[in-house]
Amino acid sequence: MNRQQSASAAAVAGHPIHATLAPFPIVCFTLTLLTDIAYWRTSYLMWQYFSEWLLLAGLVFGVIAALVGAADFLFRPAARAPGSAWPHALGGVIALILAFFNSLVHAGDGWTGVVPYGLILSAVTVLVLAVSDWFGRAMVFRHGIGVSNHE
Numbered sequence: 206m207n208r209q210q211s212a213s214a215a216a217v218a219g220h221p222i223h224a225t226l227a228p229f230p231i232v233c234f235t236l237t238l239l240t241d242i243a244y245w246r247t248s249y250l251m252w253q254y255f256s257e258w259l260l261l262a263g264l265v266f267g268v269i270a271a272l273v274g275a276a277d278f279l280f281r282p283a284a285r286a287p288g289s290a291w292p293h294a295l296g297g298v299i300a301l302i303l304a305f306f307n308s309l310v311h312a313g314d315g316w317t318g319v320v321p322y323g324l325i326l327s328a329v330t331v332l333v334l335a336v337s338d339w340f341g342r343a344m345v346f347r348h349g350i351g352v353s354n355h356e
Contacts, residue, residue, distance in 0.1 A: 296337025
């Protein structure tokens with residue numbers, strides 16, 4: 206197991222910014238799936254509104270996290286070295302594209318804004334994020350990417 210440590214190019218006081226921001230879109234898109242399911246089961250418009258706002262927040266934080274992650278990816282050769290770097294990066298981009306289209310679908314009226322395509326896009330987005338996050342965590346825990354020696 207290659208365990209070289211490589212501090213993040215974008216960090217504040219030794220804390221990598223990408224690792225700080227990345228959980229926000231994951232949580233927002235996962236909650237979007239749950240609020241879509243709630244809307245599907247109840248037809249209460251409140252759940253669709255929650256989904257729309259969660260998608261917006263997830264997209265905003267996701268783009269910021271992606272830009273910071275791209276800085277690490279582009280300016281730190283060690284961040285590109287692990288085999289999990291490319292799947293993690295591509296997975297994040299695919300998830301953001303899916304979430305963007307999901308946001309457009311959710312802009313539709315009521316039932317058709319969620320069922321079935323919004324619900325399907327939410328589920329696929331969460332699945333892609335889970336796989337991408339698996340690769341991202343492998344970069345940290347197996348290869349020490351984003352880890353510094355500051356104690």
